[in-house]
Amino acid sequence: MKRSPLLLLAFVIAGFGFAQTPGEKQPSVIMAPVGNVQLRAGGSTNLELDFRIGPDFHINSNKPTAEYLIPTVLKLNPSEPLMIADVKYPAGEDMSFAFSPNEKLSVYSGDFSINTVLKAPASAAAGTYPVKGELRFQACDRSACYPPRSLAVQFQVTLVKP
């Protein structure tokens, strides 16, 4: 336990060394940890993935109002025998911003959730299977926008026999 203050100091020093570029705020999107997901072979289960966007930022919804805007998209690559049966995005919030007061943009801000449906064939073997993927988004604040980024998404699914 005596080492704790030293480790804390190391993290602080590391924080100074690798902090974001001075003068440049960067948008953040994080995902809440996913608990134990259980799925019966031959069945399906709903899974809600919860995300939080950093304060002062918004990202385009899955259905932005213009073709040139980059939609938020969740891509999941489950390992066999798991399958993604459906991905349901929340509706965007129609907001106008100071930079374009007469135009509504469909965006997510604060917390939002994406609902997915996982399924597995009846013949699937019991076990724990990883699901990996990414959430691709493009964020803006009230006066500027930031290049598209991807957030890694990863969780485990425990497959059980009925």
Added chain:
Amino acid sequence: MSKRNAVVFVMLVVVVIGMLAVGKYLDRTRKHGPVKLVGDVRNVPAPNFELPTLDGRRVKLSDYRGQAVLLNFWATWCQPCKIEMPWFVDLQKEYGKDGLVVLGVAMDDTESAKIAEFAHDVGVNYPVLLGTDQVSDDYGDVRSLPTTFYIDRNGTIVAKVVGLLDRKEIEDDVKKALSASRQRAATASPSPAVVATSALAKEAE
């Protein structure tokens, strides 16, 4: 842990972090050259560049020496950029005769046809250049869009603006760029509070 060991441990942590930071910097330098502009860039020579245009030409910043340049970094996915582009069109029309040149640098990671279509839809009447990581780094790692540099007739940056301003503020910066070199010649004062390494700006060719 004894006091001496604690000091040694902290020193080791600092050394390791320092080595990592230097390694990261050298790696970046090897890929893109040194980061050119940081902090307050006013009165710093604008880094020269040569970039392709949407119509297949190649343009150097130094081609416009003697004219004031509004250098606007933008992207098709940037809604605030789309708001100010028509203002740049108007400013180009209004101040072009006084020596203003607007240059757009598209930072999209997409094919140029889409950028051209977007620029056409917005009514852009000024050259649109296809940006690169190199030019982004040269101008201080441009991440937030729009980012606009106002450069005077001598190739010196007079203002940098990140994010969207209103049209009046943009026009004020244009006027500043158009008149700055005359003022500088009159006062011949050294630049204050400049944070940039001297060998950083490329020499105008």
